[in-house]
Amino acid sequence: STGNLARMMFSHDNHGSASIASDYESSGYGNLIFSTRGGGNPTERMRITGAGDLKFNSGYGSAATAYGCRAWVNFNGQGTLAIRDSANVSSVTDVATGNYRVNFTTAMPDVNYVSTGMAGGAGADQINVSQNFSTEIPAVGSCRYTIAYANGSAWDPIYVGIAIFR
Secondary structure (H helix, E strand, O other), X not given: OOOOEEEEEEEEEOOEEEEEEEEOOOOOOOEEEEEEEOOOOXXXXXXXXXXXXXXXXXXXXXXXXXXXXXXXXXXXXXXXXXXXXXXXXXXXXXXXXXXXXXXXXXXXXXXXXXXXXXXXXXXXXXXXXXXOOOOOOOOOOEEEEEEEEOOOOEOOOOEEEEEEEO
16 A cells, blocks of 8 residues: 655756655654655655654665754863853853763753763863763763873863763
């Protein structure tokens, strides 16, 4: 069975068109599909599934689930801590030299998130940014990070960037 397909077409010039389709097929009930056409068959570019997953095709041949960044922060860790910019971060707490707690505006759904970070400053290299599991396990509302040189000594860097994915 081909099912039902409701489609809206948007033609932008003689070389192609874009479409948005709502797919009611039994195998993909409730999908919202975004496609483009460049003279041949339409190419699916993005899909929102009935389960709420966002999938997109960035030129790799198929639409795959995207896992978004749930929170990120860029801050100055030296002297008076100052957040330069952020998303879903309410504050950063200066716990001790090289130790910071990133507090989320909206809690994570669970503690199974992963984070990545970077830090640096003038003349600084071989910097390690890590989640501090030995003193504080990740929580849904915050996560603690240690920033240190390769030799293990904690340091307050000028530039700190942390991103959290789930």
